[in-house]
Amino acid sequence: SREARRLPQDPSFKFCYSVLNRVSRSFAIVICNLRGEIRDAVCIFYLVLRALDTVEDDMALPDEKKLPLLLSFHTLCYDRGFSMDDCGTGDYKELMEKYPLVVDAFLKLSKPYQDVIVDITKRMGAGMHDFIEKDEVKTIKDYNLYCHYVAGLVGVGLSNLFAMSKLEDPKVFASPNLDDLSNSMGLFLQKTNIIRDYLEDIMEEPAPRMFWPREIWGKYAKELDEFKLGCNREKAVECLNHMVCNALSHATDALTYMSKLREKSVFAFCAIPQVMAIGTLAVCYNNGEVFERVVKLRKGLSAQLMVKTKSMEDVYRIFLVFARDIGSTAQTLQMKGSDPTVEDVLKAVDA
Numbered sequence: 001s002r003e004a005r006r007l008p009q010d011p012s013f014k015f016c017y018s019v020l021n022r023v024s025r026s027f028a029i030v031i032c033n034l035r036g037e038i039r040d041a042v043c044i045f046y047l048v049l050r051a052l053d054t055v056e057d058d059m060a061l062p063d064e065k066k067l068p069l070l071l072s073f074h075t076l077c078y079d080r081g082f083s084m085d086d087c088g089t090g091d092y093k094e095l096m097e098k099y100p101l102v103v104d105a106f107l108k109l110s111k112p113y114q115d116v117i118v119d120i121t122k123r124m125g126a127g128m129h130d131f132i133e134k135d136e137v138k139t140i141k142d143y144n145l146y147c148h149y150v151a152g153l154v155g156v157g158l159s160n161l162f163a164m165s166k167l168e169d170p171k172v173f174a175s176p177n178l179d180d181l182s183n184s185m186g187l188f189l190q191k192t193n194i195i196r197d198y199l200e201d202i203m204e205e206p207a208p209r210m211f212w213p214r215e216i217w218g219k220y221a222k223e224l225d226e227f228k229l230g231c232n233r234e235k236a237v238e239c240l241n242h243m244v245c246n247a248l249s250h251a252t253d254a255l256t257y258m259s260k261l262r263e264k265s266v267f268a269f270c271a272i273p274q275v276m277a278i279g280t281l282a283v284c285y286n287n288g289e290v291f292e293r294v295v296k297l298r299k300g301l302s303a304q305l306m307v308k309t310k311s312m313e314d315v316y317r318i319f320l321v322f323a324r325d326i327g328s329t330a331q332t333l334q335m336k337g338s339d340p341t342v343e344d345v346l347k348a349v350d351a
């Protein structure tokens with residue numbers, strides 16, 4: 001393929017792009033299409049954070065091991081001897097076993113890129129650590145903070161990488177004034193993932209994972225896991241709609257951020273996940289199947305979004321289609337007069 005031909009022959013990068021393709025098909029495509037030196041930096045950035053997340057997600061790893069590892073994970077970027085044999089499963093397990101190859105590739109990046117990756121990994125690991133100790137996402141403020149650590153910081157780091165590569169205007173993208181918008185780009189993706197993954201996360205063995213904040217679900221249930229039961233479906237869907245409403249609050253910031261991008265490959269890299277996210281929110285909204293199985297965009301639709309998201313006009317058009325889809329469902333609910341967040345959803349759709 002076109003992207004395959006441009007991929008490096010260096011064995012460490014060969015492994016990195018191969019495992020990237022296996023752990024995330026959709027990110028792999030947008031990353032491989034990036035121009036110039038930033039492609040390798042973003043690929044390694046992704047894998048380092050994916051490895052950190054594999055540690056966070058491994059519910060079989062005891063906290064005595066996990067907590068210190070999350071805090072020191074950023075130092076392992078310089079440690080050719082670090083690997084784990086028994087962390088994660090499948091392709092994630094292989095990433096952990098062969099982590100020295102990621103380190104080899106990391107060490108070939110230029111120093112400014114290395115520094116951004118290490119800084120963000122350090123802050124994300126510390127945030128993951130704090131949330132394991134907290135053991136519950138109580139308030140909406142906590143929820144925003146958790147999402148800041150695991151995704152908002154990625155947005156901040158990526159903006160800095162775009163600036164360093166000069167593919168985007170350093171005056172705009174290296175400025176701390178952009179941080180809130182960069183953060184929103186991450187929050188929009190992460191909240192969509194947390195909404196869609198309700199069932200996968202709560203069924204996790206040996207222990208459930210719960211990221212929906214009590215301040216929201218507490219209005220609809222005594223315990224978060226009640227939503228699994230068919231008899232609670234009505235409240236479950238009202239809560240789901242509240243969660244979608246909360247996620248939609250980041251959409252306008254995401255549009256503002258994307259409108260500042262100037263380089264085609266960076267634009268596609270940023271915008272494709274965002275249109276997938278609003279599309280996913282549209283299929284999740286008022287959809288009780290979220291509590292029965294993984295709800296995804298239809299394959300043909302996500303393929304269309306991948307190839308048709310090229311300009312800001314495309315993004316506005318696609319956001320409008322999905323926003324109207326959510327809006328028309330909300331209007332139907334409004335006529336029935338039951339759902340507590342319809343008014344707020346209609347406001348978000350208008351915005």
Ligand code: PS7
Nearest residue numbers: 045046049050053150151154155158182185186189190270
């Ligand atoms: C573009 C300004 C460095 C590209 C891309 C690996 C996906 C895995 O998947 O529930 O259900 O297991 O455990 C802003 C990506 C935010 C982060 C967060 C967009 C690195 C990514 C490690 C900013 C992505 C949001 C955990 C943590 O949730 O997931 C722009 C690149 C972006 C990685 C994502 C994921 C967090 C995550 P899953 P979890």
Ligand code: MN
Nearest residue numbers: 053054056057
């Ligand atoms: Mn994960």
Ligand code: MN
Nearest residue numbers: 053054056057
């Ligand atoms: Mn995680």
Ligand code: MN
Nearest residue numbers: 193194197201
């Ligand atoms: Mn998830």
Ligand code: MN
Nearest residue numbers: 193196197200
């Ligand atoms: Mn998942």
Ligand code: MN
Nearest residue numbers: 057197200201
């Ligand atoms: Mn997961």
